[in-house]
Amino acid sequence: xxxxxxxxxxxxxxxxxxxxxxxxxxxxxxxxxxxxxxxxxxxxxxxxxxxxxxxxxxxxxxxxxxxxxxxxxxxxxxxxxxxxxxxxxxxxxxxxxxxxxxxxxxxxxxxxxxxxxxxxxxxxxxxxxxxxxxxxxxxxxxxxxxxxxxxxxxxxxxxxxxxxxxxxxxxxxxxxxxxxxxxxxxxxxxxxxxxxxxxxxxxxxxxxxxxxxxxxxxxxxxxxxxxxxxxxxxxxxxxxxxxxxxxxxxxxxxxxxxxxxxxxxx
Ligand SMILES: [Zn+2]
Numbered sequence: 001x002x003x004x005x006x007x008x009x010x011x012x013x014x015x016x017x018x019x020x021x022x023x024x025x026x027x028x029x030x031x032x033x034x035x036x037x038x039x040x041x042x043x044x045x046x047x048x049x050x051x052x053x054x055x056x057x058x059x060x061x062x063x064x065x066x067x068x069x070x071x072x073x074x075x076x077x078x079x080x081x082x083x084x085x086x087x088x089x090x091x092x093x094x095x096x097x098x099x100x101x102x103x104x105x106x107x108x109x110x111x112x113x114x115x116x117x118x119x120x121x122x123x124x125x126x127x128x129x130x131x132x133x134x135x136x137x138x139x140x141x142x143x144x145x146x147x148x149x150x151x152x153x154x155x156x157x158x159x160x161x162x163x164x165x166x167x168x169x170x171x172x173x174x175x176x177x178x179x180x181x182x183x184x185x186x187x188x189x190x191x192x193x194x195x196x197x198x199x200x201x202x203x204x205x206x207x208x209x210x211x212x213x214x215x216x217x218x219x220x221x222x223x224x225x226x227x228x229x230x231x232x233x234x235x236x237x238x239x240x241x242x243x244x245x246x247x248x249x250x251x252x253x254x255x256x257x258x259x260x261x262x263x264x265x266x
Contacts, residue, residue, distance in 0.1 A: 037079025047100035086137035129177030132159035178209035215242030
């Protein structure tokens with residue numbers, strides 16, 4: 001039986017309580033469908049609850065709705081086994097509960113602490129960043145966007161740009177995501193396959209995201225550059241690179257953005 005038949009489907013989930021009864025709606029090319037599989041166990045339930053507590057799914061769906069003219073139906077699927085990833089064939093972003101649990105485990109085992117950010121918030125931040133990373137793949141696919149360099153790096157870049165532009169504490173969200181990569185890089189020595197992987201090394205993703213956050217607002221984030229150990233040369237590079245990253249993503253996306261899209265606002 002198709003798993004999705006058991007799933008909760010709606011196009012405007014953010015207007016509905018997740019536990020409520022919703023009528024499946026027809027795919028609408030102007031909206032994103034959100035499909036939430038029923039949790040299979042207590043761990044899945046806790047993962048979903050963590051997302052609900054922070055309105056992670058609702059806010060992400062709302063940002064997609066407010067900003068992007070979708071040329072074809074896009075589905076955000078919570079549940080399943082594989083992911084997180086974007087499946088171009090099904091035009092679906094998959095976010096398994098198991099990944100949310102893995103992020104939770106990683107922050108918990110590392111006893112992650114940051115002033116003003118709880119561990120639970122860090123998990124919610126990192127998942128939001130991953131959703132925007134996957135959205136980047138979806139937009140590149142849907143709009144046929146040109147990308148030079150590694151698409152995975154470009155997707156990380158859009159995540160940082162979108163978080164900063166759309167969330168009041170977007171830089172804090174990006175730092176949580178960057179820190180997750182640092183935690184994931186611990187206790188593992190990169191092997192050959194990591195060097196030729198489509199993704200940059202976790203520790204490189206960590207520093208790239210920190211560099212972009214610092215570069216986007218150097219004054220208040222001087223502490224971050226100091227903590228990361230960035231040299232003066234690198235700090236200047238971070239500022240220049242963020243301007244290029246931000247300008248480039250906006251230039252690519254502008255033809256596909258809704259009128260008055262929040263993404264374009266300073
Ligand atoms: Zn990716």
